[in-house]
Amino acid sequence: MPSLDARLEAVLGLVHAHSHADIGSDHASLPIELIHRGQIVRGVIVELNSGPLLLARQNVRRAGLQDRIDVRAGDGFSPLAPGEVQSASLSGMGAQTMLGILDRAGETLPPALILQPNDSPRRVRVWALAHGYHLSAERLAEGHWTYPVLRLEQRGGPDPAYAGLPLDAALRYGPHLLGSGDPLARRQVWADIVRLSKVAAPGRPAEGDLAVAQAALSWLNR
Numbered sequence: 176m177p178s179l180d181a182r183l184e185a186v187l188g189l190v191h192a193h194s195h196a197d198i199g200s201d202h203a204s205l206p207i208e209l210i211h212r213g214q215i216v217r218g219v220i221v222e223l224n225s226g227p228l229l230l231a232r233q234n235v236r237r238a239g240l241q242d243r244i245d246v247r248a249g250d251g252f253s254p255l256a257p258g259e260v261q262s263a264s265l266s267g268m269g270a271q272t273m274l275g276i277l278d279r280a281g282e283t284l285p286p287a288l289i290l291q292p293n294d295s296p297r298r299v300r301v302w303a304l305a306h307g308y309h310l311s312a313e314r315l316a317e318g319h320w321t322y323p324v325l326r327l328e329q330r331g332g333p334d335p336a337y338a339g340l341p342l343d344a345a346l347r348y349g350p351h352l353l354g355s356g357d358p359l360a361r362r363q364v365w366a367d368i369v370r371l372s373k374v375a376a377p378g379r380p381a382e383g384d385l386a387v388a389q390a391a392l393s394w395l396n397r
């Protein structure tokens with residue numbers, strides 16, 4: 176049975192669906208473990224590159240799950256039919272790659288997304304606000320970096336997660352993480368204040384980033 180690191184455990188913890196797609200799965204550890212733990216009934220893996228595609232096929236076969244996990248070659252959501260899965264995960268990628276995949280998905284985009292960008296979670300939160308997805312849960316996982324993991328759900332109206340929070344700080348650090356006073360989020364805010372205080376000067380981008388970190392700290396200490 177494959178064991179997951181803290182990053183993929185955090186992703187796994189936010190998945191619950193009958194059918195789930197893992198886009199850019201590589202080793203296939205996540206969907207295999209989701210089936211083993213009974214969190215999904217059926218999985219679809221999509222891989223763009225031949226090496227990871229082969230590895231995913233091998234690992235699914237070794238786990239004896241060929242009848243439960245379908246491994247498909249392709250770009251993002253293109254090998255999926257609209258409505259085929261209730262949720263999808265994208266993990267271990269830069270935000271730019273991830274948002275490109277989401278923007279190309281069109282009608283195949285499922286109503287729930289579990290996203291773990293390696294950088295710029297702010298860009299993912301901004302994308303969610305602009306595309307009718309609410310942020311229903313967030314986690315931070317420790318590893319090589321501190322990894323953000325977001326669960327998004329398609330819903331109408333303004334996202335209540337941001338109500339009453341300073342918007343720029345919530346987009347940067349996460350409304351749920353700030354709201355709950357998450358210790359890793361608090362650590363990130365402090366690290367940013369220490370780092371940015373050394374380089375911030377009037378008119379430089381770091382000045383704005385420092386103001387956002389200070390707004391987050393004021394919120395956490397309110």
Ligand SMILES: C[S@@+](CC[C@H](N)C(=O)[O-])C[C@H]1O[C@@H](n2cnc3c(N)ncnc32)[C@H](O)[C@@H]1O
Pocket residue numbers: 198199200201202221222223224227249250251265266267268272276
């Ligand atoms: C760094 S790996 C992450 C693997 C796994 N998701 C994880 O979190 O450990 C990124 C994977 O995404 C795949 N990938 C990148 N762009 C893709 C796309 N447009 N469609 C499908 N897979 C893609 C790559 O081939 C690679 O296997």
